[in-house]
Amino acid sequence: MTLQTWLLFALVLFAVGLYAVLARRNLIAILIGVELMLNAANINFLAFHRFVTNDPAVGQIVVLFVIGLAAAEVAIALSIVLAVYRERKAIDVQDLEELKG
Amino acid sequence: MGSLELFLPEATVLVGALVAFVLAILRVPQRIAWGAATVFGIASVVMTAVYLNASGEPFFAGIYRVDALSQLLKLGITGSLALTLLVGRDLASFRVSTRVDVPIFLFFATLGMMALVSATELLTLYVSLELSAYALYVIAALQRRERMGSEVAAKYVLYGAAASAISLYGISLIYGSAGSTYLSAIMQTTMSPVFAVGILLALCGVFFKLAVFPFHAWAPDTYEGAPHEAVAFIGTASKVAAVGLLVRIVLFAAPAGEAITIALLVLSVLSMTIGNLAAIRQHDLKRLLAWSTVAHAGYLLIGLSTMSTVGVASGLFYVVTYVPIVFAPFVVVCVLGRDGSNPTKASIAGLYQRSPLLAFTLLVGMFGLAGIPPTAGFVGKWFLFSAAIEKGFYWLVIVAALNATVSLYYYLLIVKEAYLTPATDASEVRMSGAAQAAACVVVVAAIAFGSFPRHVWEACEAAARAAFAVAG
Numbered sequence: 001m002t003l004q005t006w007l008l009f010a011l012v013l014f015a016v017g018l019y020a021v022l023a024r025r026n027l028i029a030i031l032i033g034v035e036l037m038l039n040a041a042n043i044n045f046l047a048f049h050r051f052v053t054n055d056p057a058v059g060q061i062v063v064l065f066v067i068g069l070a071a072a073e074v075a076i077a078l079s080i081v082l083a084v085y086r087e088r089k090a091i092d093v094q095d096l097e098e099l100k101g
Numbered sequence: 102m103g104s105l106e107l108f109l110p111e112a113t114v115l116v117g118a119l120v121a122f123v124l125a126i127l128r129v130p131q132r133i134a135w136g137a138a139t140v141f142g143i144a145s146v147v148m149t150a151v152y153l154n155a156s157g158e159p160f161f162a163g164i165y166r167v168d169a170l171s172q173l174l175k176l177g178i179t180g181s182l183a184l185t186l187l188v189g190r191d192l193a194s195f196r197v198s199t200r201v202d203v204p205i206f207l208f209f210a211t212l213g214m215m216a217l218v219s220a221t222e223l224l225t226l227y228v229s230l231e232l233s234a235y236a237l238y239v240i241a242a243l244q245r246r247e248r249m250g251s252e253v254a255a256k257y258v259l260y261g262a263a264a265s266a267i268s269l270y271g272i273s274l275i276y277g278s279a280g281s282t283y284l285s286a287i288m289q290t291t292m293s294p295v296f297a298v299g300i301l302l303a304l305c306g307v308f309f310k311l312a313v314f315p316f317h318a319w320a321p322d323t324y325e326g327a328p329h330e331a332v333a334f335i336g337t338a339s340k341v342a343a344v345g346l347l348v349r350i351v352l353f354a355a356p357a358g359e360a361i362t363i364a365l366l367v368l369s370v371l372s373m374t375i376g377n378l379a380a381i382r383q384h385d386l387k388r389l390l391a392w393s394t395v396a397h398a399g400y401l402l403i404g405l406s407t408m409s410t411v412g413v414a415s416g417l418f419y420v421v422t423y424v425p426i427v428f429a430p431f432v433v434v435c436v437l438g439r440d441g442s443n444p445t446k447a448s449i450a451g452l453y454q455r456s457p458l459l460a461f462t463l464l465v466g467m468f469g470l471a472g473i474p475p476t477a478g479f480v481g482k483w484f485l486f487s488a489a490i491e492k493g494f495y496w497l498v499i500v501a502a503l504n505a506t507v508s509l510y511y512y513l514l515i516v517k518e519a520y521l522t523p524a525t526d527a528s529e530v531r532m533s534g535a536a537q538a539a540a541c542v543v544v545v546a547a548i549a550f551g552s553f554p555r556h557v558w559e560a561c562e563a564a565a566r567a568a569f570a571v572a573g
Contacts (some may be wrong), residue, residue, distance in 0.1 A: 007277075014270055021263045037266035044273035051282045062224050062282070064267065069231050073265075076238050077258045083242065083251035092281050 006047035014040035117141030118208035138204035138383030145519035166567035210236035218345030264309035271302025310343035324391035365406035373399025415484035422477035425546035429466025451524025477550035
């Protein structure tokens with residue numbers, strides 16, 4: 001496995017995540033898309049850490065932090081999605097029409 | 102290791118957050134929680150002012166930098182916090198059961214933003230960006246009308262999470278092409294396409310916070326639906342912090358200078374044009390302010406796209422003086438919207454008869470946003486435009502000046518409603534002493550910064566020089 005393989009893998013993962021965010025209408029699906037994008041970044045960090053830098057730890061530490069932050073983010077986002085569901089028994093973007101962005 | 106003393110302003114905010122947390126657990130009456138929070142909010146402003154000229158590194162070298170840039174922006178951030186707490190005595194637009202908890206999130210968001218403007222290492226930067234964002238997601242959700250609150254928060258958190266994920270991907274590319282997470286090392290990188298793409302993606306998080314054009318979609322809904330005090334805080338402190346981050350990124354992006362400048366110029370023109378055109382049609386005062394924010398983010402980018410000391414200084418001047426100017430209409434929103442409703446053009450009619458102080462605050466705010474002397478808005482635009490002319494961006498100045506003229510229309514329309522239209526409901530508006538104090542502070546600051554800009558301008562110039570000094 002070379003650096004390019006990993007970067008390409010991460011790029012595909014990122015693109016899938018971005019597509020989910022832009023195209024899916026379900027709030028949970030959008031959240032999953034965001035998670036995919038974060039993990040694409042994580043893979044990038046690890047690949048660069050392994051193949052490019054001389055530093056013994058930085059890339060791995062960054063990834064550990066990102067995993068922790070992502071968990072916190074999902075906790076907040078899911079609780080808000082749950083609040084939306086309790087209010088209107090639906091979690092589709094179409095149902096969020098009280099306000100017109 | 103530098104001196105830990107430099108961390109005192111942040112430490113004040115941290116202690117404030119912990120005190121607010123304990124008071125919330127003890128379920129003290131809201132008035133007491135508010136009083137304690139306000140004391141700590143004002144103390145943090147005083148602390149920041151004391152350490153305004155400090156510089157050094159309180160922690161490990163190269164990670165957290167206290168310099169003229171960070172301290173100036175921290176003053177803007179803590180100032181926003183104190184003003185928000187002053188007008189937010191009742192926190193009337195928040196759900197009743199959550200009112201005691203709100204100061205905790207305000208303090209943690211402030212702490213994140215203060216760390217953000219000082220961070221000079223990618224991981225520190227990302228963690229503080231997220232710390233401030235998470236707290237804001239939560240307070241945006243606590244709207245009294247639950248149906249609207251959850252919808253607004255869902256939009257805000259999902260846009261925010263997506264923008265920060267794109268940002269992180271960009272940061273990973275920067276890390277890859279520089280081989281280090283320290284900004285000082287990144288600035289030595291040789292230019293490569295991967296690096297330029299990384300910078301542009303990393304900027305997405307900043308653009309989201311500033312509500313720059315392709316990332317502005319959350320702003321009108323969040324401004325309309327989130328609690329008034331939360332919006333006032335998001336609309337001021339968050340912008341200041343984002344500008345700090347933008348300055349750091351733009352400066353260490355110097356190897357990719359050309360591409361970044363073009364991107365910033367295009368986004369600047371699009372943001373101000375779209376923001377101003379959309380603002381004309383708004384009747385809800387908060388929605389109007391949201392679109393006006395988009396337009397002002399466009400003006401701000403003019404200064405930063407020049408990448409010169411004068412340009413960066415003028416951008417800093419603009420955002421620091423923007424705090425009192427944009428807070429003025431938010432004082433009106435918080436006071437008039439005490440029943441949880443949003444003030445509209447109709448409900449501010451004849452405000453002059455109902456509360457002269459409030460009407461005057463609104464007048465100063467609108468003059469400031471429109472850029473009419475003697476408010477700071479005029480001087481700020483003057484500095485921005487002259488920095489752009491110095492760089493030869495004549496067409497940009499023409500577009501910006503046309504935009505400023507368009508914006509005059511809807512800002513002055515608000516003033517006309519408040520002063521010339523007779524009130525339908527002539528009852529006097531009651532203002533708490535704290536809200537009156539906040540109104541006086543923003544009015545005096547907006548006019549003083551505009552009439553005597555020299556000291557602020559010198560501070561901004563020093564900050565810009567400090568930023569460039571890191572860039573070596």
